[in-house]
Amino acid sequence: MISADMTVSVWTGAAERLWGYSADQALHSPAKGLLVSGAPEISRVFAGSPWSGRVRIHRRDGHEATADLQVTPLDADGGAGWLVWGPNMFGRPGLDPAAVNALFHHSPVSLVVWDRELRCTWFNDSVHHQDIYSSQPELGGYVTDVIRARHPECLERAMARVLSDGVPLLGYELWPTEARAPDRYYRVALIRLDEPDGRPVGVCSAAVQAGTGQQVGGLRLLNEAKSRIGTDLDPLVTSQRLAETAVPQLADYVTIDLVEAVPLDKEPLRRLRSTDASIPGFYRAGAASIHDDLRESLWARGTPVYVPPASPFTAVLRNRRSYFEPVLDATPGTWLDNDPDRAQVIRQTGMHSLMIVPLQARGAMLGISVFVRSENPVPFSRADLALAEELAARAALIIDNALRYTRERTAALAIQRALMPHHLSGGSAVELATRYLPADTYACVGGDWFDVIQLSDSRVALVVGDVVGHGINAAVTMGRLRATTRAFSKLELPPAELLRFMDELAVDIARDRCDDGTSAPSAFAATCLYGVYDPKSQRCTMASAGHPPPAIIFPDGSVDFAGVAPGAPIGLGLGFFESTDVELPGSSVIALYSDGLIEMEHDVDRGLQRLRAALAGPISSLDDLCTSVVDTLAPDGPVDDDIALLLARTHPAAG
Structure with a gap:
C-alpha cells in the first residue's frame, strides 16, 4: 500500500517475494524507487483513477523484472493512498492465505476480503477501530451482518455489481448506524479480486474515515436545493x-x-x-x-x-x-x-x-x-x-x-375578466366566434382584448388589441383602452382617425402619471387593429397600430392576409395611421388575433404560415374553427403570452 505522501505504508509477504525487499527495508521508502526509470510516469500510475498495466520493477538483487500490476486509489482523488496488487503478488491461482494474512494489519485503512458469496474471509486490525463494523466481526459473516451502516443492502448490491462487472467503485459513502462521533462517515473503495485467468474470486473493501459528513453532505444538499x-x-x-x-x-x-x-x-x-x-x-x-x-x-x-x-x-x-x-x-x-x-x-x-x-x-x-x-x-x-x-x-x-x-x-385575471366583453353581437352584419386564453402560471396575465361594436346603418366595428407588458397594470390599461375605443367609435370616426385620437389620449394619460410632467408614452404602449364592416358595400375599412394583419377566409376557401399598413403602436405619440379598404364577398370570414397565437415559436413568418394552414379547408362552424385553430397553433395552451382570437363571418345587407 502507498500512502498519500508517496511512501510505502504497508508491505506484504507477496510484495516481498515480488521485489525481494523485506518489510523493514521497504516501509516508508519512496514508492518511485520501486519502478525502473522509463516506466510509466509516477503521476500517471498513482493518480485519482484506477490504473493497470505492465511495468518494469527494481528487485533487491539488482535485476529488473516485469510485473502486471493494478493500482486503485482508496478514495476518489487518491487522498487516502493507493492499493497496489496483481496476480504477480500471489504467484499462483487464487488468494495466497499467508500473503492475505499479512496484509494491512497496521494500516489506518480498514480492509476486508469477501468471497464470491459476499462472506468475510479476512480482515485487518483496523476494522476494530471503525464503527461501520460489528463489535465482533466474524469470518464467514455475510456482508449485512458484518457491516453496521445505514442501508447495508445498498452496499450489498454495490459489491455484487463490482463482483459481476469488475469495475471498481470508488468514493462510496457509508454512515454508521451508531457513530462514535456525530455525523461521522466513511469513504469506501470496492475492488474485485481476480485469478490470473480473469475469473473473479472475491471483492476487497477498503474504508477510510472521511471526517464529518455534515459539511460535505450539507454543501451537496444545498447545491441540490439551489438547482431544484x-x-x-x-x-x-x-x-x-x-x-x-x-x-x-x-x-x-x-x-x-x-x-x-x-x-x-x-x-x-x-x-x-x-x-x-x-x-x-x-x-x-x-x-x-x-x-x-x-x-x-x-x-x-x-x-x-x-x-x-x-x-x-x-x-x-x-x-x-x-x-x-x-x-x-x-x-x-x-x-x-x-x-x-x-x-x-x-x-x-x-x-x-x-x-x-x-x-x-x-x-x-x-x-x-x-x-x-x-x-x-x-x-x-x-x-x-x-x-x-x-x-x-x-x-x-x-x-x-x-x-x-x-x-x-x-387579481389580474379577475380584473381582465371583468373588463372583457361578456356578450358580443354583430347584429345582422356578422356572425361571431371568439376564444381568449390567458397565459399559464409561468408568465403573467397580459392585456389582450377584442370587441365588437354595433354602429349605425347596420355597420359593425371589429377590434383586437394587445397592451405591452403583463400583470395588473396591463389588465387595467386594457380596460381603459377598450372603453376609449368604444367611446370614440360612437363618433363614427374613420379607423385611422380613431387610432390617432387613441394615441393622443394614451400619451396624455402617460404624461399625467409622471411626477416630472414629462411624457412617458411607453408606459401605455399597445397594438390595436380597428376595422369597420359595411354590409351594404361588403367592404371592411381597417387601420392598424402595429398589430399583426387580419386573415381573410374567402368563400372559395382560400386564405390571405389583408395588406393593412401596420403603423406605430398606440402610446408612442407618432400619430400617423392609414386606412385600407378590403372587399369581402358574402360569407367571407375575418380572423382578428393577438400575437400570442402566431409567436409560439418566436418566428412570426412561420406563425403566419401556420395560421394560414389552420384556417384553410372546409368550415363546419365558426366555433369549431376557433377550437381547431387554437388546438393546432397552441396545443399545450399559451405559455408566455395571452391568446385572443375573433372570427367574424360577413353577411351582405338584405335586398
Missing part, C-alpha cells in the same frame, strides 16, 4: 420540491405547512371548525418520506393540518424560532398528550428525532417545515438544525415570491 427549488412559481410545487430535496439526505420524513390557503381558492383557515383540543393551523403544501405510502402523514397535500393550540408547531409560528428535540419524548406528560393521533403515528413509525423550522421571508411568517427521523437511528445534531434552517430560509423566499405572484395573477 425556485424553478417554478407555484407555491405547492416549490414546497414539494423542498420536502423531496431533504429526504433522505437530511431526514426520513419532511412536511411543509403554510399558514394561508394554497392555492388561494381554498377556504381560509380561520373559517374552518376548531375545538379546544385542535385548531386548523396550516395547509399542507408539501410532504416527502422514505416510504412511498407516506405512512407518517395524517394530512394529505392541499388539506388543512390540525394541531393542538399549545404545541411546538404553534410555538414556532408564534415565536419565529426553531424547535429542536433531538430525542423525541413520546411518553405521557408531554405535549403529545393533547395530540393522540400524532402520538400514535410516532409510535407506529418509530419517529425519534424532531426539528420544526419556521418559514419566514421579508418579515412575514409563511408557515413551518417539519423534519423527522425514524429509520435513521442517528438523532439530529445542531449541524443538522443549521442546515435545515438554511434550506428553509432559501425556500421561504421562493415560496413568498410564488405567493405574491399567485395573488397578482389572480
Whole structure:
C-alpha cells in the first residue's frame, strides 16, 4: 500500500517475494524507487483513477523484472493512498492465505476480503477501530451482518455489481448506524479480486474515515436545493420540491405547512371548525418520506393540518424560532398528550428525532417545515438544525415570491375578466366566434382584448388589441383602452382617425402619471387593429397600430392576409395611421388575433404560415374553427403570452 505522501505504508509477504525487499527495508521508502526509470510516469500510475498495466520493477538483487500490476486509489482523488496488487503478488491461482494474512494489519485503512458469496474471509486490525463494523466481526459473516451502516443492502448490491462487472467503485459513502462521533462517515473503495485467468474470486473493501459528513453532505444538499427549488412559481410545487430535496439526505420524513390557503381558492383557515383540543393551523403544501405510502402523514397535500393550540408547531409560528428535540419524548406528560393521533403515528413509525423550522421571508411568517427521523437511528445534531434552517430560509423566499405572484395573477385575471366583453353581437352584419386564453402560471396575465361594436346603418366595428407588458397594470390599461375605443367609435370616426385620437389620449394619460410632467408614452404602449364592416358595400375599412394583419377566409376557401399598413403602436405619440379598404364577398370570414397565437415559436413568418394552414379547408362552424385553430397553433395552451382570437363571418345587407 502507498500512502498519500508517496511512501510505502504497508508491505506484504507477496510484495516481498515480488521485489525481494523485506518489510523493514521497504516501509516508508519512496514508492518511485520501486519502478525502473522509463516506466510509466509516477503521476500517471498513482493518480485519482484506477490504473493497470505492465511495468518494469527494481528487485533487491539488482535485476529488473516485469510485473502486471493494478493500482486503485482508496478514495476518489487518491487522498487516502493507493492499493497496489496483481496476480504477480500471489504467484499462483487464487488468494495466497499467508500473503492475505499479512496484509494491512497496521494500516489506518480498514480492509476486508469477501468471497464470491459476499462472506468475510479476512480482515485487518483496523476494522476494530471503525464503527461501520460489528463489535465482533466474524469470518464467514455475510456482508449485512458484518457491516453496521445505514442501508447495508445498498452496499450489498454495490459489491455484487463490482463482483459481476469488475469495475471498481470508488468514493462510496457509508454512515454508521451508531457513530462514535456525530455525523461521522466513511469513504469506501470496492475492488474485485481476480485469478490470473480473469475469473473473479472475491471483492476487497477498503474504508477510510472521511471526517464529518455534515459539511460535505450539507454543501451537496444545498447545491441540490439551489438547482431544484425556485424553478417554478407555484407555491405547492416549490414546497414539494423542498420536502423531496431533504429526504433522505437530511431526514426520513419532511412536511411543509403554510399558514394561508394554497392555492388561494381554498377556504381560509380561520373559517374552518376548531375545538379546544385542535385548531386548523396550516395547509399542507408539501410532504416527502422514505416510504412511498407516506405512512407518517395524517394530512394529505392541499388539506388543512390540525394541531393542538399549545404545541411546538404553534410555538414556532408564534415565536419565529426553531424547535429542536433531538430525542423525541413520546411518553405521557408531554405535549403529545393533547395530540393522540400524532402520538400514535410516532409510535407506529418509530419517529425519534424532531426539528420544526419556521418559514419566514421579508418579515412575514409563511408557515413551518417539519423534519423527522425514524429509520435513521442517528438523532439530529445542531449541524443538522443549521442546515435545515438554511434550506428553509432559501425556500421561504421562493415560496413568498410564488405567493405574491399567485395573488397578482389572480387579481389580474379577475380584473381582465371583468373588463372583457361578456356578450358580443354583430347584429345582422356578422356572425361571431371568439376564444381568449390567458397565459399559464409561468408568465403573467397580459392585456389582450377584442370587441365588437354595433354602429349605425347596420355597420359593425371589429377590434383586437394587445397592451405591452403583463400583470395588473396591463389588465387595467386594457380596460381603459377598450372603453376609449368604444367611446370614440360612437363618433363614427374613420379607423385611422380613431387610432390617432387613441394615441393622443394614451400619451396624455402617460404624461399625467409622471411626477416630472414629462411624457412617458411607453408606459401605455399597445397594438390595436380597428376595422369597420359595411354590409351594404361588403367592404371592411381597417387601420392598424402595429398589430399583426387580419386573415381573410374567402368563400372559395382560400386564405390571405389583408395588406393593412401596420403603423406605430398606440402610446408612442407618432400619430400617423392609414386606412385600407378590403372587399369581402358574402360569407367571407375575418380572423382578428393577438400575437400570442402566431409567436409560439418566436418566428412570426412561420406563425403566419401556420395560421394560414389552420384556417384553410372546409368550415363546419365558426366555433369549431376557433377550437381547431387554437388546438393546432397552441396545443399545450399559451405559455408566455395571452391568446385572443375573433372570427367574424360577413353577411351582405338584405335586398
